[in-house]
Amino acid sequence: MNVMAGTVLAPSNSTAEMLEREQTCLRHGGQEFWLVDPQRDSVKVIRGDGYSRVHDARGVVESGVLNGFIAVRDIFAR
Numbered sequence: 001m002n003v004m005a006g007t008v009l010a011p012s013n014s015t016a017e018m019l020e021r022e023q024t025c026l027r028h029g030g031q032e033f034w035l036v037d038p039q040r041d042s043v044k045v046i047r048g049d050g051y052s053r054v055h056d057a058r059g060v061v062e063s064g065v066l067n068g069f070i071a072v073r074d075i076f077a078r
Contacts, residue, residue: 004065006034041076
């Protein structure tokens with residue numbers, strides 16, 4: 001089973017807190033962890049294989065867990 005987790009970054013979140021969430025996800029079998037930043041309209045994707053990349057509003061995320069592509073702008077569509 002493919003597992004993915006994510007969180008929306010809030011001003012009150014610390015860097016240490018976000019790193020702990022990421023590590024917890026990956027340590028317990030998650031294949032992808034998404035950190036969604038509504039202030040920057042960006043998504044950071046971290047994978048269990050060491051891949052880590054920040055995608056801005058013009059980017060497209062390829063997700064192995066979701067078996068496809070997602071335009072970052074669609075995540076933030078209002």
